[in-house]
Amino acid sequence: IRQLLTDQDVEAYVQDKIFTIRSDRYVVPMRVDGRGRVKGSIYDTSASGQTLYMELSEVRPMNDALLELESSEKLEILRIFKELSAQIAAELDTIDNNYKQLVELDILTAEAGLAVKLDAGPASIRDTPGLSFLRARHPILEMRQGFKTVANNVGLEDGQLSLIVSGPNAGGKTVVLKTVGLLHLMVKARLLLPLDEKSEVFLFENIFVEIGDAQNLSANLSTFSGHLMGLKPVLQEAGPDDLILLDELAVGTEPHTGSAIGQAVLEELANRKATAIVTTHFDNLKSLAINDKRFRNGSMEFSTKNLQPTYRLVLDIPGQSYGIEVAEQIGLPKHV
Known part of the structure; x- marks a missing residue:
């Protein structure tokens, strides 16, 4: 094609000494006045109409052969x-x-790979509902570099159905709750667990969780009403083979009313023989374990020496909220 572009009969009419492709065929840009003066077939024109894209007659056999090869x-x-x-x-x-x-x-x-990161291992599967975690660690916290996770024993004795965890704010109550929930989900996903191999796990049929602020302005739900909406399906559906995790049970309303509702909920779950772990600051819920053997107390340890939580769960002892100490540690003005 380059040789043909230098032919005087062609060179006089070409727009540029280049070639391009139109309709899968090699063509050259030709001025309009080259029509009929240069042998070939026109396959396209420019938008201005001043340029014709012409297949030179000498090139046609080669284009045909090339198309045949491409087809083959x-x-x-x-x-x-x-x-x-x-x-x-x-x-x-x-x-x-x-x-x-x-x-x-x-x-x-x-x-x-996850098991190596978590230093995880197997646990025994138990046949009956219950809870017996030894040195259990929160899996997400365990993966944080430079952070040592506090291991806790979380369990219920024979005949016990609910663990009531109390203690200071920011003391680790919710972390214990989430640890139990995550480890049960991990074992259902056949993952090894970050706890002692002597631990026992029951494969609960359902895990009901009510954690966090359920306030929803678009649905006209306050913190308390949103919390009650979360409790509703639990009280309707929970059974003996279910695990219920409730954070700050019945908070968001007048304390006496909230504590009464919280106690009624716990007693109803115990009557249904459902396994439950709840966190609370209500004293009447802490006293349940004293009068009813179906309940067990647990408290998050707080160091009064340095006014810091240790994040360790102590079983069979109800915890104090240490509200004044926590406020002081956070830095509220002393005169307040």
Whole structure:
């Protein structure tokens, strides 16, 4: 094509000494006055109409041959695809099985990697509902670098159904609640657990969780009414094979009313023989364990020496809220 562009019969009419492609054919840009003076076929024009894209007659056989080769190439690719597809179809069961095994291997590798990061291990599966975690650690906190997670024993004795956790704000009550919930979900996902291998886990059918501020302005729900809405399905559906995790039970209203509702909820869950862990500051809930053996107290330890929580759960002892001490530690003005 470059040689043809230097031919005097062609050179006199070309717009530029270049070639391009139109409709899968090599063409040259030609001035309008070259129409009929240069042998060839026109395949396109410019937007201004001043340039014609012409296939020179000498180039036409080569364009035809090139298109034929491209067509043959496509047919050959199609033939190869069909042949490969037939070979794959003959080994489809093997390939499918290999794929599933690779996926399983990938999952196991990820599970093993997580177990190494968490220093996790197996736990025994128990046949009856209950709770017996030894040196349990929150899995997300355990993965934080430069952060030592406090391990806690969280459990219920035979005949006990509810663990009532009390203690100071920011003392770790909610962390204990979340640790129990996450570890139960992890064992359902066949993951190894960050706790002592002597621990026992029951595979609860359902895990009901009510944690955090349930206020929803768009739904006209205050903190308290939102909390009650969260408790409603628990009281309607919870049974003996379910685990219930309730944070700050019945807060957000007048304390006497809230504590009465909280006690009624706990007693109803115990009557249903559901396993529950709740956090609270209400004294009447702490006293439940004294009068009713279905309940067990637990408290988050607080160092009165340095006014700091230790984040350790102490079983069978109700905890104090240490509100004044926490306020002082946070830095509220002393005269207040």
